[in-house]
Amino acid sequence: MSGEGHPSKTGSSKENALSAYRRGDPNALTLLERVLRDSPNDGELLVNYAAAAAASGATDPFSRIESILVQSPDWIDGQKALARLKTEFGLAKPLNTLEQAIELLPDHPGLWIAYIGLLGAGDQHEMAAEKVAGLRKRIGDLPALRLLEARHSGFAGQCDHAQMLLEGLPENIPELHYELARNSLRLGRLDQAAEALDAGLSKNPNDVGMLALAELCWRATKSVSHRWLLPDDLLVVQVPLNLGETQLDNLALAIAALHTTHSAPLGQSLVGGTQTRGDLRWRQEPEIVDLFAALEGELRTYASRLHSLDEKHPLKPLASRAPRITASWSILLESEGFHVSHLHNSGLISSALHLQVPKNLADGEGMLELGRPPSDIPLSIGPFAQFRPLPGHLVLFPSFVYHGTSKFHEGPRLTVAFDAA
Known part of the structure; x- marks a missing residue:
């Protein structure tokens, strides 16, 4: 599949069509369809055409992208885009195409990660955690998978299990301190949360997610750091x-x-x-x-x-x-x-x-x-x-x-x- 970041042979025609769609040009759908005739496998064009067709009320607006996914079920960006489009336009079973792809390619890590991410995005964290646990049993107890299972377990309310998964993970794993801080806040362990936040912010002082947890933790503990982060009547x-x-x-x-x-x-x-x-x-x-x-x-x-x-x-x-x-x-x-x-x-x-x-x-x-x-x-x-x-x-x-x-x-x-x- 070609797509964003991979110039197609249509060059400026593609950019003109995409720009027309972003601007809300009434001719955008026609322009996208015209360029797709020359580049029928261009991923970026296919996704934007599907969105434009659905917005226009077209019958079966996702048929092109679905046809490509039959041929290339491992097109991850296409799978995610189709699931999101189906959700927004009210179609039933938005993850069905991705689930069928996993049945065909059960050992494809990219499909599994996309599926688990979409489950979490749909607030199905318990199921997402179960899927990650299954992967850990099948392919090994990898630190990245432990972190992922801990994240979804925490959102599902299984905070003690999440804490068990997080303990002992290598310090150099990205997002470890964030997950430790968030789960400690869930458990009401504010001192442990503060320690994890200090460690994480020392490495990434402008990380929005870490700062957001720090705002909650520092306010809950009446830390003087909260006044530094949110001076009275200045930033709101x-x-x-x-x-x-x-x-x-x-x-x-x-x-x-x-x-x-x-x-x-x-x-x-x-x-x-x-x-x-x-x-x-x-x-x-x-x-x-x-x-x-x-x-x-x-x-x-x-x-x-x-x-x-x-x-x-x-x-x-x-x-x-x-x-x-x-x-x-x-x-x-x-x-x-x-x-x-x-x-x-x-x-x-x-x-x-x-x-x-x-x-x-x-x-x-x-x-x-x-x-x-x-x-x-x-x-x-x-x-x-x-x-x-x-x-x-x-x-x-x-x-x-x-x-x-x-x-x-x-x-x-x-x-x-x-x-x-």
Whole structure:
């Protein structure tokens, strides 16, 4: 299979077609189909064509990619992409094609790792842990497999088993200190968690996942390090974007039109809603172009607040340069929808811009909550900040802060989110 990073003979025609799809060009599907005639096995084209066809409402939009997977069941990126597309567009048994591939190639490690990862993304951690345990019995008790089983066992609530798997693993295994810290927090062993965090942060001081666990641990233990990490009223702000009512309404309509899927993506935080595909930065709608110009201005203002940070603070480098948006998307939550507490790892600054908010929210409904521990870490601390969603208002905060939302009973909640670094 050819794909991303492997130029095809169509050259600029391929890039033009992919760019048209990212921008939302109405001719994108036709352009992708035209280029695929010359490069029918190009993986990147196949995946983007499948997504575009599904969004357009085409009948059997995944037939091309499924046909290729029959011929090449070990095309890992294609297997993962198809499972995710089937999930988002509401098809039953999204992992069926991958499971069939494993039956054909039961000793293929890449297929197993992809399958286990997708099980975890679908919150089937107990099954994922069982599959890893089976692999350890078949191919050997490898340290990487012990770590993987421990990760999924911990998420499945089997924390003592996870701890047993983690103990004795070599110190040089990537993510070992992270897994030790997280599982210690699950077990309420805060001193052990702090030790693992110190060891991990000494090697990777700007690791977002480690910093997020440190925020929880340091706050729970009332460590002075927490004040260093989150100085009062400096790194968390809510500001109006100064969009007029008509401008805000038109922007909400443009963004809502991009919600063409039927279910939440695998591994994402939303429950009871949808997420746009692709990166909103590349869209060509005038309302969205104007939005990002306004967001970049607010990021420059936010960065100007960071000069007082300690030189070793992970956000300090942003004080001397304008942050750049690294990813952007929209979330549409329906009645009873919410976000579980989660992180973004593609930047240093995360955000929530509310465009449309349910009317007559009761106290505590639909709140953006910062700092609530994720569900697998039962610490006796709640969020350290809560924001009532206000249309046209932007909340900015460090990406190492866990964040989620509370439920609301009626009406849609439309937001744009982005990460910046």
